[in-house]
Amino acid sequence: MHRNLRISLLLSALAVMTACQFVPAYQRGDLARPEMAFDADPLGSKLNQHIYFSKEASTGGNGVAAGGCGCN
């Protein structure tokens, strides 16, 4: 588990340090589009996470956990 964590953190840091350009506020129009959000459809994601939680053995990876249910 700890080895996984270290490797993941290293890969994450490398991913983040790749070609980043500073984008001034007035050029952030496209990034601010609703379809560019990390969670563009909250109800849809909530439903998907609930279904995959019930039917698969993996959970999480979506920020904070929202509680359980008897479905798993």
Add this chain to the structure above:
Amino acid sequence: MTLPLDFYELDFQAMGTACSISIYAESSDGAREKCEPVFTDVARLEAKYSRYLSDSFLSLINLAAKQGRSIEVDDETASLLDYAQTCHAESKGMFDITSGLLRRAWNFQPEGQTAVPDAASLETLLERVGWQKLDWHAPKLAFTIPGMELDFGGIVKEYAADRAATLLREQGVAHALVNLGGDICVTGPQADDRPWRVAISDPSSPTQELRIVEVSQGALASSGSYARCIEIEGIRYGHLLNPRTGFPLTGTLAATVVADQCIVAGSLATIALLNEAGAARFLKDAGLPFLLVSSDGDIDDRL
């Protein structure tokens, strides 16, 4: 290491009015070089959308309009038509780029005509006015009845000012103010981070200053009668016409609005005037700084 910046002001004539760019640059040549793309773009927009040039794209559109045909438009024109549509919707149909035709019934000169046009001539014109009478589905603009006419005059100058600011920013200009006949857009504050100081003039005597506004970001635009207004039986009217009645509007003479984009500031100012007595409430709801001058001289200053 960047060189110190000096202040330059470049004046030019475009879109029928006096224009200028106030810019902080490293040299006079540098300033001119950075402003060239703006001069080119403003001239391009004037050539494309001018009512007065018979070979402009707008004239081509209006030829199709006169004949009741349809015409395919490019992406830029499509976006402007969509913007005009949004203004039409947000003003409950009062902001209407097909209403330019109504000016034929009136004679907006400094001296002005004193007589009100007859009902019959207004009626014929009103039949050919109305955004809802267009069939607009990008990229095709279709005129279902012949004899209509489009006028982008209410939005192109502000659009040009926004584009001018973008063209300057893209070249790294962080301290410039573009002024196209009173439609203003800035790329940032003055070189020492002080705001630009913009003078708003009195609509009844344009050489008189009403108020100084400090602008560090965004845009400022005004709508209303400065050079063109008429007086009928002692009542002063502006040059904006009600697209439903064909009569000039009353109540508010001029509006100035500050917004992030010049085109938005200008449209809000115009829609405010179209709301006549309801101008102040409309602009308060919009939540932006504004100044209104009513026809009886009252000033509502919320800048």
Add this chain to the structure above:
Amino acid sequence: MQLGGMKSKTLMALSASAVALPGVLVSTSAVSDTPPTAKIISYRASSYKEDALASEALLAGSPERYDIEIHQLRYSSPIGEKYSISLDSSYESMSGASPWYTVKSANGDTKVAMSGASIYEKRRDVTASVKRYYDRGNFGASFTISDENDYRSNSASVDGSFTLANDSTTLSAGIAHSDDDINPTDAAFFNRILSANKSTTSAFVSVTQILNQFSIIQTGVSSTRAGGYLTAPYKLSDHRPEERNQFTWTTSWRRYFREQRSAFHANYRFYDDDFGVRSHTIDFALHKSFSRLITLVPNVRYYQQQAAHFFTPATDFARTMEFNSSDYRLSKYDALSAGLKFNIQLGDYTLVLSGERYRTSGSSNPAVIDFTRLSAGIDYTF
């Protein structure tokens, strides 16, 4: 990351239309964190239907799997200039049979015995969240209660975000805790545990980075510990450890293509736990705008998991293993799903229609499910 706040619908409409003009940009004001500008009410109705168990795999009971109807309602609103709240609730009604135990038949195939009667169950949940916005970040708290006749879960979480001085990197972190009470139905009759408790704590950290004016990436890790009764009470001879440690690493990328008016989404999640389940999930979606009012979102997802180390395809009645489960959800398998979502904006309302088809393969337990989901909903912005 939110850009400057706007207050009125008219202003929002004009501004949106203005920035669609070529060469007109969003404001020059500095990036600051502000609440969303509009109130939104959303409703979704969904129908989830699992394919029936293949007849050759059925040992006993009904082959009809779950049929679930879900209704979701959400209200979110800014409160003043610095706060926002959201309230979510959902209601599920479920019917159908589920796998009870498995046996290896004479010719080596695994056959599944399904629970006899078709169960009919309802579940309700409610979540309340609040967020406080600061100049460079935000802080939030959330509470959820989920209730059904045999399971009750209460959970709470807090999370925060902070944007660095470069205005391009955001750090986020959060912790959550959940406390669940399990009271299986017909416990005494079927010799199930009468009452049990499960407790889960998790934490995450993530980094979000703007790469360029069209591209943004987010990567994060989370760690979860679940303790207590982790066994599946309705499956025969199912016995799982009383502790489970889980780890995830997720990376997400969003990229906008102006010419195509499309936003591309890619997500990858690595999962590992001490049950032995290790999985990879990768999904892609393309949000394509046709005209300003219509958006189509095709999406595809690939999931692959390893089996839990105590998983056996046939139920271990003899209790030869200390921990054992033949639950198909702990087997090794992979799943591919494809879906399509359609959004159309009509004034203040947005109509949403979507569907998904999910298919599994490669499992030693034939009870692994395939399902179809259809959803329809509406968003009202005011």
